[in-house]
Amino acid sequence: MSDSEMHGVLSALLERVGDAVSDAASTLDDLTDEDVAAGAAAIVAVALSETVVRIAQGVQADAVTALDRRRREMVGSSMTEHDLCRSLFVEIAMARQASTTAGETTYRLARDLEDHPEAHALLRDGKVNQAVVAAVCRETVYLDPSTRAEVDRELAPQLRALGPKRAAAAARRLVLDHEPHAAYERTVRAREERHVHLRPELDAMATLSIYAPAAQLVGVWHRLDAEASARRSDGDPRTIAQLACDLALEALNGAGVTSGGVAVDVEVGVLMRPETMFGADDAAAVLQGYGPVPAELARGLVASGRSWVRRFFTAADGHQITDVDPRRRRFPEVVARAVRAADEYCARPWCECRVREIDHVTAYAAGGETTRANAQGLCRSDNLLKQTRRWRVDTDHAGVRTWTTPTGHQYVAPAPPGVAPPSVLENHLRRLLEVSRG
Numbered sequence: 352m353s354d355s356e357m358h359g360v361l362s363a364l365l366e367r368v369g370d371a372v373s374d375a376a377s378t379l380d381d382l383t384d385e386d387v388a389a390g391a392a393a394i395v396a397v398a399l400s401e402t403v404v405r406i407a408q409g410v411q412a413d414a415v416t417a418l419d420r421r422r423r424e425m426v427g428s429s430m431t432e433h434d435l436c437r438s439l440f441v442e443i444a445m446a447r448q449a450s451t452t453a454g455e456t457t458y459r460l461a462r463d464l465e466d467h468p469e470a471h472a473l474l475r476d477g478k479v480n481q482a483v484v485a486a487v488c489r490e491t492v493y494l495d496p497s498t499r500a501e502v503d504r505e506l507a508p509q510l511r512a513l514g515p516k517r518a519a520a521a522a523r524r525l526v527l528d529h530e531p532h533a534a535y536e537r538t539v540r541a542r543e544e545r546h547v548h549l550r551p552e553l554d555a556m557a558t559l560s561i562y563a564p565a566a567q568l569v570g571v572w573h574r575l576d577a578e579a580s581a582r583r584s585d586g587d588p589r590t591i592a593q594l595a596c597d598l599a600l601e602a603l604n605g606a607g608v609t610s611g612g613v614a615v616d617v618e619v620g621v622l623m624r625p626e627t628m629f630g631a632d633d634a635a636a637v638l639q640g641y642g643p644v645p646a647e648l649a650r651g652l653v654a655s656g657r658s659w660v661r662r663f664f665t666a667a668d669g670h671q672i673t674d675v676d677p678r679r680r681r682f683p684e685v686v687a688r689a690v691r692a693a694d695e696y697c698a699r700p701w702c703e704c705r706v707r708e709i710d711h712v713t714a715y716a717a718g719g720e721t722t723r724a725n726a727q728g729l730c731r732s733d734n735l736l737k738q739t740r741r742w743r744v745d746t747d748h749a750g751v752r753t754w755t756t757p758t759g760h761q762y763v764a765p766a767p768p769g770v771a772p773p774s775v776l777e778n779h780l781r782r783l784l785e786v787s788r789g
């Protein structure tokens with residue numbers, strides 16, 4: 352079925368890009384030999400590429416708006432707003448091969464640009480970049496559509512000359528002119544978004560960030576800095592940066608931190624082969640919530656005297672956890688733990704959220720078994736999404752999973768990484784287990 356509206360959007364895209372390329376070509380013709388020798392043509396190509404990206408982002412917003420309108424016409428009131436948006440965010444994210452958050456950002460910007468037609472036109476013509484229009488939309492988000500459109504009109508003539516920060520400041524001034532109360536409402540609204548985020552870094556390190564009201568965080572920061580400086584002047588050999596970090600961890604843990612490890616009662620999962628645990632080899636272990644870590648570090652973590660060891664036995668292919676009753680409906684905790692330990696991230700392509708729920712790929716009701724091969728770790732929202740209208744996940748015999756979205760697009764997720772093939776020691780342990788059962 353042909354779609355005349357989208358054909359129109361695509362022709363407009365082609366036309367704008369064509370114009371930008373011919374403009375660049377005539378610029379090239381006018382270059383002097385000296386400028387060409389210095390690389391001027393390459394800069395023309397850099398600028399052209401930038402323009403093409405902006406044009407494409409402007410057109411992408413048109414496509415998202417069309418998608419949104421059509422989907423709403425199709426589902427009517429049969430879906431909640433939350434489920435509908437969630438479905439759209441993920442579908443846009445998958446088309447962009449990006450995270451759900453990126454999909455949501457694209458969607459929200461497209462909707463915001465409906466109230467900023469002038470800014471949208473500048474983006475579509477390649478005159479301003481997406482960061483600038485996004486910064487403006489963020490500032491006007493609490494205005495009603497007609498006031499937003501007024502701000503858009505007043506701001507448009509100066510937008511081309513501004514970067515995102517200046518554009519945001521200019522937009523904020525206009526917002527305050529129109530609705531002085533809006534700024535305060537924003538600070539109240541922003542507090543709802545407070546959260547803590549963990550980001551894995553290189554060398555078995557991670558960054559924990561706290562998004563909270565600035566006043567509180569500035570207070571915390573000053574206190575950490577003052578206490579660290581005081582301890583440093585009292586002769587503590589650690590640097591002020593190290594001291595501030597250790598003090599923050601101490602406060603958050605509610606306990607003292609030892610130099611090498613963790614001294615709090617929280618569960619930290621580490622998956623490793625028995626040889627690694629006993630020091631016979633140095634295969635990488637997996638720290639749950641972070642990913643692969645050096646064997647030596649993992650051994651240190653489990654050797655703290657406060658740890659428990661749980662053994663997972665695998666079949667010869669290294670994928671299937673044996674010794675689990677396949678007839679049970681609920682996932683046995685042992686399988687859940689194996690999946691959580693092996694799959695750090697949600698199994699939906701491009702989702703990088705932590706695994707929160709274990710899902711039967713083939714539903715139990717449809718004959719799916721409760722085994723490692725039929726299990727996938729999903730984030731909470733994708734597990735819900737999978738059950739909403741027109742979403743489908745199929746798996747083939749090799750464990751490759753195909754996600755089908757409401758528009759019928761398909762995305763393939765590779766089979767989940769198996770636990771490493773069983774080692775000699777594991778096989779020995781399994782034989783011992785079988786003998787003791789028999």
Ligand SMILES: [Zn+2]
Pocket residue numbers: 697698699702703704729730731732733
């Ligand atoms: Zn997910």
